[in-house]
Amino acid sequence: MIMSRRIVLGLLGILLVLPSAVRAERPNIVFIYTDDQAPTATGFSGNPDLKTPNIDRLAASGIVIQNAFTVTPVCSPSRAGLVTGRYSTEYGILDWIHPQAEADLGLDPEAVTWMKLLQQDGYATCLSGKWHLGTADRYHPTVFGYDEFMGIRSGGCPPKDPVLEVDGEDVKQEGFTVDLVTDYALDFMTRKKDEPFLVSVHYREPHAAWLPNREEDWEPYRDLDPELPKPVHPDLDVERVKKMTREYYASVASVDRNVGRILDLLDELKLSENTIVVYTSDHGYHNGHHSLWFKGNAHWMLKELPEQQWDQIGRKRRPNLYDQSLRVPTIIRWPEALPQGQTILPTMSNLDWFPTLLSLANIEVPEGLNLRGRDFTPMLKGLRIGWPNDLYAEYSMRHGAFVDMRCWRTPQWKLVVDFANSGRDELYDLQNDPGEFENLIESDDPSVQTVFQELRSKILHKLEELNDPLLDRIQVENKSE
Numbered sequence: 362m363i364m365s366r367r368i369v370l371g372l373l374g375i376l377l378v379l380p381s382a383v384r385a386e387r388p389n390i391v392f393i394y395t396d397d398q399a400p401t402a403t404g405f406s407g408n409p410d411l412k413t414p415n416i417d418r419l420a421a422s423g424i425v426i427q428n429a430f431t432v433t434p435v436c437s438p439s440r441a442g443l444v445t446g447r448y449s450t451e452y453g454i455l456d457w458i459h460p461q462a463e464a465d466l467g468l469d470p471e472a473v474t475w476m477k478l479l480q481q482d483g484y485a486t487c488l489s490g491k492w493h494l495g496t497a498d499r500y501h502p503t504v505f506g507y508d509e510f511m512g513i514r515s516g517g518c519p520p521k522d523p524v525l526e527v528d529g530e531d532v533k534q535e536g537f538t539v540d541l542v543t544d545y546a547l548d549f550m551t552r553k554k555d556e557p558f559l560v561s562v563h564y565r566e567p568h569a570a571w572l573p574n575r576e577e578d579w580e581p582y583r584d585l586d587p588e589l590p591k592p593v594h595p596d597l598d599v600e601r602v603k604k605m606t607r608e609y610y611a612s613v614a615s616v617d618r619n620v621g622r623i624l625d626l627l628d629e630l631k632l633s634e635n636t637i638v639v640y641t642s643d644h645g646y647h648n649g650h651h652s653l654w655f656k657g658n659a660h661w662m663l664k665e666l667p668e669q670q671w672d673q674i675g676r677k678r679r680p681n682l683y684d685q686s687l688r689v690p691t692i693i694r695w696p697e698a699l700p701q702g703q704t705i706l707p708t709m710s711n712l713d714w715f716p717t718l719l720s721l722a723n724i725e726v727p728e729g730l731n732l733r734g735r736d737f738t739p740m741l742k743g744l745r746i747g748w749p750n751d752l753y754a755e756y757s758m759r760h761g762a763f764v765d766m767r768c769w770r771t772p773q774w775k776l777v778v779d780f781a782n783s784g785r786d787e788l789y790d791l792q793n794d795p796g797e798f799e800n801l802i803e804s805d806d807p808s809v810q811t812v813f814q815e816l817r818s819k820i821l822h823k824l825e826e827l828n829d830p831l832l833d834r835i836q837v838e839n840k841s842e
Contacts, residue, residue, distance in 0.1 A: 386635070387483075387484075387557040387722060387723070388557070388635050388636060388637045388695060388697070388698070388721060388722060389550075389557055389558050389559070389560075389632060389635065389636040389637065390479070390484075390558070390559045390560070390636070390637045390639070390718060390722070391546075391550075391559075391560050391562065391623060391627070391636060391637070391638045391639070392559070392560070392561045392562065392639045392718075393562045393564070393620060393623070393638065393639060393640045393641070394443075394490075394561065394562065394563045394564065394641060394642065394643060395564050395566060395567065395616055395640075395641075395642040395643070396436065396491060396563070396564060396565050396566065396567070396568040396642065396643055397567055397568045397569075397642070397643070397644070397646045397655075397656060398567055398613065398616075398642035398645070398646060398689065398690060399645050399646035399647070399648055399650075399685065399690075400645050400684075400685065400688040400689060400690050401590075401648070401650075401685075402567070402609070402610070402613050402646065402648070402690065403416050403417070403420075403613075403690045404416065404417045405417045405420040405421075405425065405690075406690060409588060410585060410587045410588055410610065411610050411613060411614075412581060412614070412617075413613065413614070413617040414617065414621070415617045415618065415620040415621035415624060416616075416617050416620055416640060416690075416692070418621075418624065419620065419624065419638060419640055419692050419694055420692050421701075421702055422694055422696065422701050422702065423638070423692045423693055423694025423695075423699070423701060423702075424692065424693050424694070424699060424700060424701075424703050424704070424705060424741055425691070425692055425703070425704040425705070426691040426692070426693065426704075426705055426709055427704050427705065427706055428688070428706060428707065428708045428709065428750075429641065429688065429689050429690075429691035429709050429710070429711075430684075430687045430688055430689065430708065430709070430710050430711070430752055430754070430770075431642075431643065431644045431645070431687055431689055431710065431711045431754075432448060432449075432687075432710050432711060432712060432752070432753065432754045432755060433448075433449055433644070433657070433754065433755055433756050434644040434645060434656045434657030434681075434682065434686035434687050434754075434756060435456060435457050435644060435656055435657045435658055435756065435758075436457045436458075436493050436516055436643055436644070437449070437454050437456070437457045437458040437493050437494060437516070438450075438454050438455065438456065438457075438756070439643040439644050439711060440492075440493055440494055440643060441454045441468055441494060442710075442711050442712050443643070443711045443712075443714060443715075444468070444472075444474040444475065444476065444494070444505060444715075445468070445472050445473065445474060445715065446475070446712050446713075446714070446715030446716065446730075446732040446733060446734035447712065447731075447732065447733050447734075448712070448733055448755060448827055449755075450755060450757065450827065450829055450830070450831075451827060451828075452468055452469050452472065453466075454466070454468065454494075455757040455758075455759055456658075456756075456757065456758055456759040456760050457493070457516055457658075457760065458493060458494070458495065458496075458516065459760060460496050460514075460515040460516065464496060464497065465497065466495060467494055467495015467496070467497060467499070467500030468494040468495055468500055468505070470499050470500065470504050470505075472505070473727065473730055474505045474506050474715075475506075475714070475715045475718055475719055476488075476505060476506035476507060476559055476561065477505055477506030478506070478719060478724055478726075478727070479506065479559050479718075479719075479722065479724065480506045480507075480508065480559075481506075482722070482724050483556075483557060484556075484557045484558060484559050484722075485508055485549075485553040485556055485557070485558040485559070486506055486507045486508045486509070486558070486559045486560075486561075487507060487508060487509040487510070487511075487545075487546065487549040487553075487558070487559070487560045487561065488502045488507045488509070488510045488511075488512065488560075488561045488563060489510075489511050489512055489542050489543075489545040489546040489549065489560065489561070489562055489563070490511075490512040490513070490542040490561070490562055490563030490564055490565065491512055491513055491516070491517075491563040491564070491565050492510070492512065492513065492514045492515075492563070493513075493514070493515065493516045495514070496514045496515055500514070501514070502514075507561070509549060510526065511525060511526065511527050511542075511545040512525055512526060512542060512545075512563065513525060513526065513565070514526065517565060517568060518538060518565060519538065519570065520537060520538050520539070520565075520566070520570055520571065520572065520573060520574055520612070520615075521536070521537050521538065521573050521574075522534060522535055522536070523538045523541070525538075525541065537573075537574060537575060537615065538565055538566070539564055539565075539566050539574075539612075539615045539616060539619055540575075540615075540619065542562060542563075542564060542565075542619075543562065543619040543622055543623065546560050546562045546623065547622065547623065547626050550623075550626060550627075550630065550632075551626070551630065554630050554632060562623065564616055564619075566612045566613070566615055566616050567609050567612035567613045567615075567616065567646075568612075569609075571605075571608035571609050571611060571612040572608050572611070572612075574611055574612060574614075574615045575615065575618075577618070578611050578612075578614040578615045578618060579611045579614075581611075581614065582607045582608075582610045582611045582614070583607070585606075585607050585610070586603065587603055587606045587607060587610070589602060589603070589649050590648065590649050590650040590651075592798070593649075594652040594663060596652075596663045596664050596665060597649065597652050597662060597663060597664075598662050598663060598664050601662065602648070602649040602654070602662050605648075605654065606648050606649065609648060620640065623638075624638070633696060634696045634697045635695075635697045636695070637693065637694070637695040637718070637721060638692075638693070638694045638695070639691075639692070639693050639714070639718075640690070640691065640692040640693075641689050641690065641691040641692070641711075642689040642690060642691075643689075643711075644656050644657065644686060644687070644689060645684070645685050645686045645687055645688045645689055646685070646686070647659050647683075647685050647686065649662060650683070650685045651679070651681070651683060651685065651797075653679055653681070656686045657680060657681060657682060657686045657687075657756045657758070658678065658680060658758055658760070658761055658762070659678070659679045659680070659681055659686070660677050660678060660679070661676075661677055661678075661679055670784075671782045671784075671785065673762060673763035673764070673781060673782055674762040674763070674764065674782065675761070675762060678761055678762045680756070680758050680762050680764045680766065680779075681766075681777075682754050682756060682766050682768045682777045683797055684775075684791075684795075684797060687752075687754055687768075687770075689711070691709075693741065695721070698721075698742075699741050699742065700741075700742070700743055703743075705740050705741070707737065707740050707748045707750055708748075708750040708751070708752055708770075708772070709735075709737050710734065710752060711734075712732070712733050712734030712735075713734040713735050713736070713737050714734065715732055715734045716732055716734050716735060716736040717734075717736050717737050717738055717741075720736045720738045721738060721741075733827075735748075750771065750772050751769065751770065751771050751819075752768075752769075752770040752771075753767075753768065753769055753770075753819075753820070753823050754767070754768040754770065755767050755768070755829075757781075757831070763781055763782075764779050764781050764782060764785075765779060765780040765781040765831050766778070766779045766780075766785075767780065767820045767823070767824065767831070768820070769816040769817075769819045769820050769823070770791075771791075771816075772791065772792070773790065773791055773792045774788070774789070774790060774791060774812050774816060775787075775788070775789045775791055775797070775816075776788050776812075776813060776816035776817060776820070778817060778820060780831055780834070780835060786802045787800050787802060788800060788801045788802045788804075788809070788812070788813055788816075789801065790809075821835075
């Protein structure tokens with residue numbers, strides 16, 4: 362009986378220890394998310410003017426996803442897509458959320474997020490930085506799966522001495538915002554080093570305003586004569602673009618320096634091997650590309666604005682779904698389980714992070730969730746599968762202009778239809794015109810018109826699949842014609 366009792370007690374001891382041992386083997390996740398970062402705004406992308414040694418270090422030791430896109434090139438919709446794995450129109454978030462004019466707007470509190478599923482599976486979770494999915498308490502980040510939050514619920518704050526929410530209270534801080542956001546993330550990682558954790562580091566940088574920033578970040582760019590994107594429009598305000606580019610690059614440098622702090626702490630805590638580090642952005646950005654500045658809601662950067670062509674779009678605006686707005690710099694590193702120093706080419710979107718991160722953490726997606734994103738874990742592990750490389754993108758701009766753009770992109774062709782402004786359709790042959798300079802929408806080539814019809818049909822089918830409210834308006838307009 363004594364021996365049997367010892368065996369039973371030993372088994373009980375194993376059972377008590379086993380859950381924590383299993384948890385300890387789960388990967389930590391550090392999700393670094395910048396704001397307004399152009400796909401060309403890193404060193405590893407080949408930019409000759411910009412030095413990002415720490416981001417490049419991450420790229421060299423991880424996997425670069427070369428064809429990574431957002432499905433909506435503006436802040437709040439992109440963030441909604443990231444956390445839910447669904448299109449933002451499905452939640453009624455069409456444009457960036459204006460904190461004063463749209464105080465009641467935010468992400469549906471019933472939405473299932475991947476950070477909530479990680480939290481339920483035993484992960485300690487933290488968001489440090491920008492939220493921008495609703496300012497009311499019912500939209501607070503802690504509702505969606507974060508144990509802790511430090512940062513801003515709205516869309517922006519100054520780059521220095523900001524007011525940040527800490528422990529539920531708005532507190533005036535001293536220091537640079539990018540550093541303060543990192544400080545909190547590092548503290549959280551240190552406190553939670555003995556349990557699986559998710560820390561989302563959502564920088565406001567390199568969103569404007571870019572200055573002031575630390576002298577070490579500004580000094581390399583103070584006198585830079587940056588190379589401009591080609592071709593250069595004859596009426597481009599060159600000096601203004603160059604000045605803004607210098608300041609923008611300095612802001613990127615601030616992010617890079619703090620990425621180094623994160624990577625160094627992971628090394629110091631001996632967590633690097635079993636920590637998934639993701640680096641990406643909410644959307645791309647124009648730094649003079651197409652003579653524009655900003656993202657999907659871009660402004661012209663010409664000395665004289667073009668004539669207004671559409672009643673619902675002012676002269677200074679150029680709403681767009683160019684690749685420069687949609688493509689995002691993206692890296693993932695997990696030394697223990699994924700190849701290092703590689704680049705993968707399949708097309709992925711921000712919606713794909715939901716199933717992919719859960720898959721990497723060995724957590725099942727709940728049945729009936731109807732995610733729009735797809736698990737691209739097999740490609741990360743070097744497998745070749747029949748992955749569809751098409752991308753569906755959308756942007757219903759409501760601040761500064763009124764557009765309803767929908768896009769279907771393949772590796773060769775891209776169609777953008779603006780259902781709110783007749784005559785704004787765009788068709789590009791990406792294989793021969795990757796810069797999207799020649800709009801073929803009026804081409805009389807029968808093969809081009811066949812492509813147009815095929816892609817437009819795909820867009821309409823997608824509207825039906827998503828039950829997009831835009832479809833009702835289109836049907837009413839078609840009946841009235």
